[in-house]
Amino acid sequence: LPEYAFIGRSxxxxxxxxxxxxNRKSLAKTSGRPGKTQLINHFLINKNWHLVDLPGYGYARVSKSSKKTFQKFITQYFSFRQQLVTAFVLVDIRHTPQPIDLEFMQWLGENGIPxxxxxxxxxxxxxxxxxxxIEAYKNILLETWEEMPNHFITSSSKNTGKEEVLHYIDNLNTNINSSSN
Ligand code: GDP
Structure with missing residues (x-):
């Protein structure tokens, strides 16, 4: 089944x-404690795609060696996932573009991961x-990419942006199915 990975700073x-x-209240545990989601979680959605919950990166209070371990882990995930269609990189809208997020997007680009x-x-x-x-992000990203990567604006508190993301995934799944038939 096609797979979509979700990743971002803790x-x-x-x-x-x-x-x-x-649509669940407590499927993925939320917590105020940074770095709590350590392992990869898979969720089967509508019986036709997998949502992959990757660990958060970039939390401040971890040692260098655990950062290395984490990097290796993420790198391995992305190297071996044949089913991965797209990664969704989550960014807090309140922050100006952060080097760690930009570096991660750069890395995805260099490795040919949409x-x-x-x-x-x-x-x-x-x-x-x-x-x-968003304009600030655009300006920085356009130094590297020809166009602004596809993006979505969401609020989990206000329940907005959800349909856009789900439609996008459904469309990609439809294209995959029709091209494999
Ligand atoms: P994670 O560590 O990336 O999984 O982040 P969480 O989902 O646990 O959220 C971290 C904190 O941000 C929690 O206190 C959430 O209540 C809060 N939060 C998450 N999403 C939103 C949102 O859309 N709006 C607001 N106002 N707060 C949010």
Missing amino acids: NVGKSSLINMLT FSIIFTKADKLKPNAINNH
Whole structure:
């Protein structure tokens, strides 16, 4: 089955987003404790695709060696996943573009892994500020890519952006099915 990976900095709102996308209140555990989601979780959605919950990266209070272990782990995941269609890189809309996120997107690009960006916690900013922050990302990303990667704006608190993400995935799944028939 096609697979879609969700990844981002710890505390970006990944668990909340996954709960929103899967209509469950407590499928993926949310917690205020950074770095708590350590292992890969798979969720079967609509019996036709897998949502893959990858561990959060970039939390401050871990040792260098555990950062290395983590990197190796993520690298291995991406190296061996034949079913992976797209990675969704989650970014907190409130922050200006962060080097760690940009480096990760760069790495995905260099390794030929398609990705989209999901801006989270949109309820925390006014529309104007949202546009400014996305524009800032665009300016930086266009130094590397020919176009702004596909992106979504979500709020798990306000339950917005969900249909856009799910439709996008459904469309990709449809294309995969029709090209393999
Ligand atoms: P994870 O560590 O990336 O899985 O992040 P969580 O889903 O556990 O969320 C981290 C914190 O951000 C929690 O306190 C959530 O309640 C909060 N949070 C997550 N999503 C949203 C959102 O869309 N809006 C707001 N206002 N807070 C959110």
